[in-house]
Amino acid sequence: MQFRFRCFSLALALPLIAVGVGSASAQQQRARPPEFDQAVTSRVFFPDMSTAFQGERPTLSSLQELEAAAAMAKAEAASTEEGDGKTQLWSKLISPLSLENEVKRVKLQFDGGLTTPGAFNSGGYQDARLQLSVLASLFAVLSEYSGDVRWKEDAKTARDLVAKTARNCAAGSTPVFNEAQLRKADLQDLVSGSGISAAKPSDEDNDWSMIVDRSPLMEYLEQLLDQLGDESTDAASTEENVDTIRKNAELIAMVGEILKKDGMDDAEDDDYAILSYAMTTSARSVVTAIERQDFEAVRGVVGEISQSCADCHDQYR
Secondary structure (H helix, E strand, O other): OHHHHHHHHHHHHHHHHHHHHHHHHHHHHOOOOOOOOHHHHOOOOOOOHHHHOOOOOOOHHHHHHHHHHHHHHHHHHHHHOOOOHHHHHHHHHOOHHHHHHHHHHHHHHHHHHOOOHHHHHHHHHHHHHHHHHHHHHHHHHHHHOOOOOOOOOOHHHHHHHHHHHHHHOOOOOHHHHHHHHHHHHHHHHHHHOOOOOOOOOOOOOOOHHHHOOHHHHHHHHHHHHHHHHHOOOOHHHHHHOHHHHHHHHHHHHHHHHHOOOOOOOOOOOHHHHHHHHHHHHHHHHHHHHHHOOOHHHHHHHHHHHHHHHHHHHHHHO
């Protein structure tokens, strides 16, 4: 019995010894942990979560507010696509007079910049690109505008012509200068009342990805906002420049809506939609303050537009 017990004990001990040997062998074969160069990893990873945020850390309530604002912006955009909402939207944002005056103003700028091929090729094409991009956007809005508005019948044709030349003005050359001269003649015919007869009429709906790029619209916004700020330094200057301030505020509201259109860069981004919506809302508040003759309040609302633009530039410029 003693012999059997020893054999049995030995039989139990052998697997345990084998496991111990196997574990020791596995530990010896295990790869060494990798070593990282902190000088390299510090350029990729944050040292801790507290440094990953800029400004104040978002709270649950602030995130809920952003979500609610995004839902509101989407709901408003969806409502404008139903029935006649798409055309009624523009008439809520900008008056026919503001559209007409801005087309004339930008056209005059465009005309004045087309002097010689040399001046055009050495930098004038950049100004032409901006001005034609703005005109293409204005004609696109005119094509969807509700009610009677000047140039509506030729708006789609003018939109396509100037948008095409704006894209070609990405670089300067003599052929592009000659094309810009043709657009100058077309625009003169349109403004003088003759219409655009030299081109094939267009009946296509607005495809914003083919109408304007975000970059010239942002540059245009900066110009509008600079002028808006300069003319509304106090209640007296606001009252003195009330017509120009109203027009520029309406144009800013219009651009804010264009930036959210399908086909525009980042239009599907909820945060971007919120910023565009905030800019449009503040611009409309300028008009509301003017209508109730609260010229003192205009300056503060202009500051809100500036803040919306600054917030957008921080993330999307």
